[in-house]
Amino acid sequence: MYGRRMLFWFEIKKYIMMLPVILAETALAGALLFGIGFCASKAVYGEKAVGEIRVGIVTCEDDSLTEMLIRFIASMDSIKDTVSFVRLSGEEAGKEVSGGGLSAAVLVPEGIVDSVNSGENTPATILLAGGYSKAETEVFRQFADAGARLLTVAQAGIYAADALCIEEGHPEKIPQAEDYLNRKYLDYAMGRSGFFKEVEVSAAPGVSMAEYYGISLLLAFLSFAGISFGKCMRIQAGEREKMLGARGIGAGERYLADAAAFGAVSAFLGTVIGVLAFTLLSGGLLSFRVKWLWMWLLWFSVGVFLRFMLQITGNHAGGISLCFGILIVLMLGAGIFIPASFLPLWAEKAGKILPYKCWMEMLAAILQGNFGKKAAAGLLAMILLFTMAGVFAAVVREGKWRPAQMRDKAYPTAAGGLRPGRPSVILWKQYLVKFRLWIVIALLASFFTGISGGFGGKPSAGQEYRGIEVGICASDEKGRELVSALSEEKGIFRFEGCEDEEEMLRRIKNGSLECGYFFPEGFYEKLADGKLKRQAVLYRSPGSSVHKISGEIVFAHLFTLLSEDVLEGYLRESGFREESAKRRLYELNDKYMGDGSTFHFLYERADGMGGEKPETLNTVRGIIAVMVFLTGLLGFGNVLDKNGVWSAMPGRTGKRMKAEGILIAAAGSVLLGGVCLWLTGNAGEAGRELAGLLVYFIALTVFLMVLRLIIGNSQMLYGLLPVLILGCCLFCPVFIKAERYLPQLAWVSRVFPADWYLRLF
DSSP: OHHHHHHHHHHHHHHHHHHHHHHHHHHHHHHHHHHHHHHHHIIIIISOSSOOEEEEEEOOTTOHHHHHHHHHHHTOTTTTTTEEEEEOOHHHHHHHHHHTSOSEEEEOOTTHHHHHHHTOOOOEEEEEOGGGOSHHHHHHHHHHHHHHHHHHHHHHHHHHHHHHHHHTTOGGGHHHHHHHHHHHHHHHHHTGGGTEEEEEOOSSTTSOHHHHHHHHHHHHHHHHHHHHGGGGSOOSOOHHHHHHHHTTOOHHHHHHHHHHHHHHHHHHHHHHHHHHHHHHHTTSGGGOOGGGGGHHHHHHHHHHHHHHHHHHHOSSHHHHHHHHHHHHHHHHHHTSSSOGGGSOHHHHHHHTTSHHHHHHHHHHHHHTTOOOHHHHHHHHHHHHHHHHHHHHHHHHHHTTTSOHHHHTOOOOOTTOSOOOOOHHHHHHHHHHHHTHHHHHHHHHHHHHHHHTTOOOOSOOTTOOOOOEEEEEEESSHHHHHHHHHHHTOOSSEEEEEOSOHHHHHHHHHTTSSSEEEEEOTTHHHHHHTTOOTTOEEEEEOTTOSSHHHHHHHHHHHHHHHHHHHHHHHHHHHHTOOOHHHHHHHHHHHHHHHHSSOSOOEEEEEOOSOOOOOOOOOOHHHHHHHHHHHHHHHHHHHHHHHTHHHHHTSSTTHHHHHHHHHHHHHHHHHHHHHHHHHHHHTOOOOHHHHHHHHHHHHHHHHHHHHHHHHHOOSHHHHHHHHHHHHHHHHHHSSSSSOGGGTOTTHHHHHTTSHHHHHHTTO
C-alpha cells in the first residue's frame, strides 16, 4: 500500500511541476478560444438580417393631416426600432436614394389624407434603390405593401357595402354601414400590435450567449491543456513500470494512480480558473457562490476522461493528434464551438449523449445554484465508467492478454522499418505507412459526404439568394389557409409553411429562419370574437431585427381573411339576410380589391446603385483546407522525430532527407485534400483547382520551413498543435470571415497557408 501511495504522490508532483509550462503553452489557445467565442457569438446572433432602414419623406408644407399621419406611422412599434424617417426635399431625396444614403424615399402628395377619405385615393410615390437589390429597400417595399393592403381591404369592404345599399334601394343605410365597418376594421387594425405573443428563441436555452460561450470555451480550453500533459504520461511500459510490476503493482494499479493524480490536478486547475473566470465575468468577488465549488467534481471527471482518451490513442505524435481530433468532434457534436442546433439533426441528437454535453449542462447548473444529488451521482457514474475503461485499456496495452509474439513485435525503426532505397521513395513509403489511418478516414468521410449531398453552409457563388425566410405553422384549417396565402407572397420575405412547430423552432435557433409564427387551433374564432390579445405566437432569435415588420405582412393577410367575417357581421346588423345579398357583397368586395380604385403606392426606381451580394463561404472546402494544414503539421512532426537519425547520416544525406521530408509532408497533405475535394463534389474547374492546390503547396512548404527554424522538437510542435489548428479555423474564411468584425485580423490570417488557398475561391 505504501508503494501505491507514494506512486500517487509522485504522479501528482510530476503534473504540478508541469503546470507553468502547460499553462504557458495553453495561453495562446485560450486567447484563440476567446476570439472564437467572440466571432461565433457575432456570427450566431450578432448580425441583423438588415441594417437600419433610412427612408426619406418628402411632403408639401402646411399639410397638418399628413404631418399627423407621418408621426403616427413613425411611432408604430413594428417600425420604430428598424425604420428611421428623414425629412428632405424632392431633389435631395432623389440624390440620397441614388447614392445609397437612403433605402427609399416616400413622395407624399398634397392632401393625401383628404383624398383617401373622399375615395379619390391619390397615390404616394415611393422611390426605391436601383434594381430593388438592397435588402433594406426590399424590406421597406414589402412593409409599404402590407400597410397599403390593410387600407385596401378596409376600403374595398366599405365601397362594397355602399354599393350594395344603392343596388338594394337603401341609400339611407350607407352612413350606418360606414360607421359599422370603420369601427370594426379600425378595432382589428389598432389591436394588431398585441395579437402576437413574442417569445425569444435562443440556441443556448437557459443561459445568455456570453454565459454559454464562457462555459463551452472553458471546457475546450482545459481539455486542450489536458492534452498538453499527454507528452509526460507513461502510456506504455518502460523500465520503471517493470520495476513496479516486480513489486506487485500491476498495470491497472499504475493506471489508477496516474489517473487519480491527473484528475486531482485537473480538478484543482479547473476549479481555480473556473471560479476566478466566472467571478470576474459576474461583476466582482461579491458574486461568488459557494456552490460553484462543486466544479471540482466536474473537472475531476474531465481529467479522468482525458487520461482514458490518451491511454487509448497513445501519447506519440499520431496519438495526441488523433486524441485532439476526437475531442474536436466530441465538442462540435456537443455544441462547444457552434450551438448544437446549427448542426445536422442527427448530429444534434447524437451530441445529447456525449460527455461534453453533460458537462456543459452540469456546469450551467452549478453556476445557477441548481446542482443537486442527481447531477453529482451522474458525475460519479461517469468517473467510474471512464476509470474502469482506462484500467482495461492499460491492462490490454501491457500485453498480458496478447500472444507472446505480438508482445515482442517491434515498432518500425527510426528510418521507418523499410528496406533501403532511394531517399524520396523511402520517405513517401514512410509517410503513407505512418498516416494510412488518417488517409483512409479522410477519404471515407469525403466519400460519404459527397454521396449524401454535403452539409451545406452559406450560399456559394452563383446560388440564388432566397431572401429573409420566415416560418409559419398552423394547427387548424383557417391557419393552413393563411399559410397558403403567405407562401405566395412576393418580396424579400419568403414565408415557408412548417408542419412541425419543434422543427420550426430549431430552424429559428440555427438562423435558417429569421423568425416564425405559430397559430394554435381556434385562434381565428377567438380573434373574430374580439379577443385580440396574444392569440398567436411570434418566435424570434435574439439577433432578429425585422420580425415585427414581417408581422405586419402576416397580419395584412390575416386581415383579408377577417374581412369576410366583418362583412358577414355587417349583413346581420343591416338586415340583408338573403344568400343572394351575401354573394353580391362578396363579388363587389372582390371587384374593389382588384380594380385599383383603392389606395395604393406607385413605385419608381433610382439608378446608380448596385446590390450587395451575399457573403460566399464554402464550408466544406474550408474544413478540407484545415485538414490539409493539420496533416501537413503531422508530417512535419514526423520529420522532427527523425532529426536524430538524419543528423547522424554522412555528408549531405541528412539535410536532403530533412528537406525532402518537409516537401513530402506538404505534397502528401495537399494531394489528399485535392482528392477529398473531388470526392465531396466541391471541386470546380480543373485548371483553377490545380492552380489553387499549387498555391497551397507552396504556402504550406514555406510555412513548415519557417516553423522548422522556430521549433526544434516534435513535443513543442504537438503542444502548439491546438493553437495552430484553432487559429486556422478562426482567422481563415472557414466558417466566418473574422475580419468583418475586426478588420486587422485580415493580416493575421495571412500567416496561415490555408488562407492563401481559400481566398482564391
